[in-house]
Amino acid sequence: MTTPSQFQPTARRHAWRKFTSGAMAGLMLVCAVAVMAPIFLVLFFLVREGASSLDWSFFTQLPKPSGELGGGMANAIVGTFTLLAMAAAIGVPVGVMGGVYLAEYGSDRANSWIRFTADVLNGVPSIVWGMVVYGLLVVPFKTFSAYAGGVALGFMMIPLVMRTTEEVLVLVPQGYREAALALGIPRWKTITVIVVRTALKGIVTGILIAMARVAGETAPLLFTALGNNFWSHRLSEPISALPLQIFTYATSAYDDWHRQAWAGALVLMGMILSLNILVRVLSRDRSFK
Amino acid sequence: MADLSQAKPVVTRPVASAPPMAPRTPAAIAKEPMEVAFDISGFSLWYGANQALFDVGIQIPARAVTAIIGPSGCGKSTFLRALNRMHELTPGTRIAGRLRLFGEDLYAAAVDPAVVRRRVGMVFQKSNPFPTMSIAENVLVGLRLNGVNDRALLRQRLEESLRMAALWDEVKDILGRPGSSLSGGQQQRLCIARALAVQPEVLLMDEPCSALDPLATAKIEELINDLRASFTVIIVTHNMQQAARVSNRTAFFYLGRLVEYDETSTIFMNPSNPQTEAYVAGRFG
Amino acid sequence: MAAPSVSTSPHSAIRSTLPAGVRWPDISFRWLALLAAVTILVLIALVGWELYQGSRLAIGHFGPRFLVNSTWNPVTDEYGAWPFIFGTLVSSLIALVIAVPLGVATALYLTELAPVRLRQPVVMIVEMLAAVPSVIFGLWGIFVLIPWLRDHLFVWLKETLGFLPLFRGTIYGVSMLAAGIIVAIMILPIITSVSREILRSVPNLQREAAYALGATHWEVMRIAVLSYARRGLFGAAVLGLGRALGETMAVTMVIGNRPDISASLFAPGYTLASVIANEFTEATTDLYLSSLFELGLVLVAVTIVVNVVAQLMLRSLAGSGTGKVR
Ligand SMILES: Nc1ncnc2c1ncn2[C@@H]1O[C@H](COP(=O)(O)OP(=O)(O)OP(=O)(O)O)[C@@H](O)[C@H]1O
Numbered sequence: 001m002t003t004p005s006q007f008q009p010t011a012r013r014h015a016w017r018k019f020t021s022g023a024m025a026g027l028m029l030v031c032a033v034a035v036m037a038p039i040f041l042v043l044f045f046l047v048r049e050g051a052s053s054l055d056w057s058f059f060t061q062l063p064k065p066s067g068e069l070g071g072g073m074a075n076a077i078v079g080t081f082t083l084l085a086m087a088a089a090i091g092v093p094v095g096v097m098g099g100v101y102l103a104e105y106g107s108d109r110a111n112s113w114i115r116f117t118a119d120v121l122n123g124v125p126s127i128v129w130g131m132v133v134y135g136l137l138v139v140p141f142k143t144f145s146a147y148a149g150g151v152a153l154g155f156m157m158i159p160l161v162m163r164t165t166e167e168v169l170v171l172v173p174q175g176y177r178e179a180a181l182a183l184g185i186p187r188w189k190t191i192t193v194i195v196v197r198t199a200l201k202g203i204v205t206g207i208l209i210a211m212a213r214v215a216g217e218t219a220p221l222l223f224t225a226l227g228n229n230f231w232s233h234r235l236s237e238p239i240s241a242l243p244l245q246i247f248t249y250a251t252s253a254y255d256d257w258h259r260q261a262w263a264g265a266l267v268l269m270g271m272i273l274s275l276n277i278l279v280r281v282l283s284r285d286r287s288f289k
Numbered sequence: 290m291a292d293l294s295q296a297k298p299v300v301t302r303p304v305a306s307a308p309p310m311a312p313r314t315p316a317a318i319a320k321e322p323m324e325v326a327f328d329i330s331g332f333s334l335w336y337g338a339n340q341a342l343f344d345v346g347i348q349i350p351a352r353a354v355t356a357i358i359g360p361s362g363c364g365k366s367t368f369l370r371a372l373n374r375m376h377e378l379t380p381g382t383r384i385a386g387r388l389r390l391f392g393e394d395l396y397a398a399a400v401d402p403a404v405v406r407r408r409v410g411m412v413f414q415k416s417n418p419f420p421t422m423s424i425a426e427n428v429l430v431g432l433r434l435n436g437v438n439d440r441a442l443l444r445q446r447l448e449e450s451l452r453m454a455a456l457w458d459e460v461k462d463i464l465g466r467p468g469s470s471l472s473g474g475q476q477q478r479l480c481i482a483r484a485l486a487v488q489p490e491v492l493l494m495d496e497p498c499s500a501l502d503p504l505a506t507a508k509i510e511e512l513i514n515d516l517r518a519s520f521t522v523i524i525v526t527h528n529m530q531q532a533a534r535v536s537n538r539t540a541f542f543y544l545g546r547l548v549e550y551d552e553t554s555t556i557f558m559n560p561s562n563p564q565t566e567a568y569v570a571g572r573f574g
Numbered sequence: 575m576a577a578p579s580v581s582t583s584p585h586s587a588i589r590s591t592l593p594a595g596v597r598w599p600d601i602s603f604r605w606l607a608l609l610a611a612v613t614i615l616v617l618i619a620l621v622g623w624e625l626y627q628g629s630r631l632a633i634g635h636f637g638p639r640f641l642v643n644s645t646w647n648p649v650t651d652e653y654g655a656w657p658f659i660f661g662t663l664v665s666s667l668i669a670l671v672i673a674v675p676l677g678v679a680t681a682l683y684l685t686e687l688a689p690v691r692l693r694q695p696v697v698m699i700v701e702m703l704a705a706v707p708s709v710i711f712g713l714w715g716i717f718v719l720i721p722w723l724r725d726h727l728f729v730w731l732k733e734t735l736g737f738l739p740l741f742r743g744t745i746y747g748v749s750m751l752a753a754g755i756i757v758a759i760m761i762l763p764i765i766t767s768v769s770r771e772i773l774r775s776v777p778n779l780q781r782e783a784a785y786a787l788g789a790t791h792w793e794v795m796r797i798a799v800l801s802y803a804r805r806g807l808f809g810a811a812v813l814g815l816g817r818a819l820g821e822t823m824a825v826t827m828v829i830g831n832r833p834d835i836s837a838s839l840f841a842p843g844y845t846l847a848s849v850i851a852n853e854f855t856e857a858t859t860d861l862y863l864s865s866l867f868e869l870g871l872v873l874v875a876v877t878i879v880v881n882v883v884a885q886l887m888l889r890s891l892a893g894s895g896t897g898k899v900r
């Protein structure tokens with residue numbers, strides 16, 4: 001039995017609890033909105049500032065000497081693609097083969113160490129890769145070079161690609177491996193033609209994610225690729241890249257360079273978002289059946 | 290329910306039983322000498338510290354169907370997979386004993402397991418056509434990846450294998466479709482065609498019908514009956530009637546041991562071991 | 575074509591069409607794969623070796639005093655790491671203080687409150703943030719965030735919280751606080767997504783048990799979900815810290831790059847990563863370059879320890895069946 005005197009405080013308390021619950025829910029919604037806000041703010045200003053600065057000469061011309069108006073980032077755009085190609089040439093084969101090893105061969109114990117190390121490497125600050133490759137390639141060859149930049153980005157890609165490759169390979173049902181081996185197909189062909197082929201979409205997705213990640217990296221290029229205001233004719237010369245050029249221009253004292261930094265940022269962001277959209281399209285159906 | 294007396298007389302090709310089994314000799318056997326496919330003795334297998342097979346000795350006839358029966362976990366699959374060295378995919382397995390196929394030691398140091406598996410094909414419980422390949426590619430993948438590129442030969446094998454698997458008429462117009470677009474029973478026959486395409490000498494089947502409906506099962510059984518003429522077939526089954534219908538000889542395993550091995554009709558109607566009798570009867574009861 | 579032919583023995587047929595097994599491709603493929611996997615170990619050894627080689631001179635010259643010395647003077651060739659360690663820690667802590675509550679709240683919203691239709695889009699938007707390169711955050715920081723902070727937020731903070739030493743002093747715009755805010759934005763995606771995976775792995779039984787006691791929505795989250803997931807969320811925060819410590823470009827562009835130690839968050843600062851980024855190619859003496867290498871060594875040692883701790887926390891969680899976390 002509840003008498004009114006007992007009932008009322010409980011009711012008030014109940015109302016208070018309900019109010020708290022609602023208030024916290026509202027607070028969480030606010031937090032979620034706050035977390036989503038920056039990307040819109042960044043994209044908004046990128047488009048507003050960048051689009052008005054994009055013109056034909058941006059894609060076709062070399063940078064002008066400091067203080068002069070005009071010029072473009074043609075060499076930086078080409079440089080970014082060059083560096084990405086070199087990074088992929090290192091990161092993809094090593095990463096994919098390593099992922100194959102982790103998923104298909106090896107003992108659990110040793111593999112878990114390699115996996116752990118790869119995760120730790122993924123957390124190494126990107127600027128450190130620049131220093132490491134500086135010591136490895138720039139000092140011995142006495143020159144900053146596109147090679148050094150490509151190697152730095154390639155090193156960063158290896159653990160990324162390795163982990164995603166392994167993750168999708170272990171999802172391939174064991175039955176396919178057994179069926180192929182039972183046909184007398186050698187192990188390596190079973191892996192390359194059946195297993196990797198079955199998981200190919202996932203592997204390509206992982207590669208694209210890794211490329212999108214390193215495409216925007218600046219820090220590892222600062223003391224490897226260095227940057228270049230002209231075309232690089234050889235890979236053993238310093239080379240420009242969009243992120244490097246954006247950094248230089250953004251921190252300069254010239255309005256026209258600021259304008260071009262925004263334009264470069266818009267182009268870079270466009271490239272990275274396209275890669276990400278490609279990933280979404282590819283991974284839409286991840287099923288193996 | 291079918292009862293044993295209705296089981297077809299399945300011994301179409303006379304085989305002789307081998308020692309140490311008590312020889313029960315139909316008149317025909319004396320005339321035709323038996324060709325032994327697998328000659329196995331003292332065969333044991335361990336998963337790590339656990340022994341799964343104990344001292345198995347058996348002689349499996351060529352060009353006949355041998356059924357392997359026994360309760361769940363008794364080592365049927367383990368035994369079957371040891372016949373083409375598939376068990377080596379499980380880390381930590383170890384074997385002892387002698388296992389010969391047509392006189393050749395399959396476990397000799399110089400023998401490549403891939404070559405063993407080309408000679409001894411396998412069909413699995415769950416049909417598993419390769420998802421990225423068409424029907425035709427599925428059938429031919431074993432040949433292609435083993436280095437056969439002759440187009441005419443591939444075409445010929447494609448049709449041959451699909452015909453042998455009784456699938457040709459159903460798929461001849463849709464060879465380019467994905468293998469996974471077929472029905473469950475068709476997929477299983479596709480897997481059989483895929484295994485037959487490399488022209489194995491032996492076909493191992495691990496409960497090939499357990500995921501299929503009765504109609505699809507009947508088709509596969511019919512197909513096994515046809516394969517008898519040119520292949521050595523070894524089939525694991527939980528279905529006693531199926532064993533009785535399709536096999537010439539039956540081996541009963543229990544707790545990792547071969548308990549009894551004889552003509553199928555004997556195993557089902559007049560087993561000499563009480564465990565066999567209990568198992569066979571229990572299933573029918 | 576004809577029905578199966580039995581005329582030729584399959585035994586001989588197979589021999590005629592299939593080449594015998596060659597094992598060397600199999601063996602070399604395996605070795606190649608092993609080589610690739612071992613590259614990971616080579617890489618981490620390479621990181622340690624190169625940084626150690628580079629910093630040997632400074633280590634020998636300054637000894638452990640390097641870590642606590644707060645002078646950084648290329649003119650007198652005297653170098654100490656303390657201002658940068660301080661700046662790195664402070665900016666990362668500011669980032670955590672901002673990003674962890676926001677990230678966890680968003681993760682809670684996503685797993686417990688948001689309408690199902692809304693979840694995927696919100697996750698996608700948060701993940702897009704992770705795709706933005708550091709240098710673009712820096713650019714945006716310089717030209718959008720800093721002016722706003724300088725003219726609005728910082729002024730307001732100084733007026734309302736100016737009694738704290740943290741919010742006193744001249745407002746330049748570029749500052750420790752600006753760096754902390756921009757790093758917070760950059761680590762929000764990882765904190766949010768890891769927290770979300772942790773919260774999703776909380777068994778529904780937990781929630782139902784709390785509901786059965788008559789708990790309100792918030793009480794269920796607090797009692798059943800948050801307390802259950804506490805350790806995992808801590809792991810998420812540590813992972814975020816690991817990222818924050820190594821952030822380079824955006825920080826370099828907004829922190830002001832002055833090796834001062836100040837109580838005020840409005841004052842410019844410097845971090846390990848940003849001093850390396852700024853001065854590495856300008857290092858005029860061997861000792862200068864070597865000192866920068868030693869800063870890199872310190873940075874890598876700290877981030878590796880933090881990352882290992884985070885991995886262990888999240889992994890032991892996954893091992894105890896609480897859910898799988900990358
Ligand atoms: N990969 C493995 N690792 C360890 N033990 C195993 C493995 N596979 C099978 N075993 C063990 O070996 C024994 C035989 O298993 P097997 O799979 O051969 O039985 P089965 O007769 O095929 O059973 P079922 O009728 O259920 O298919 C079982 O005790 C099983 O636990």
Ligand SMILES: [Mg+2]
Nearest residue numbers: 365366367495
């Ligand atoms: Mg079995």
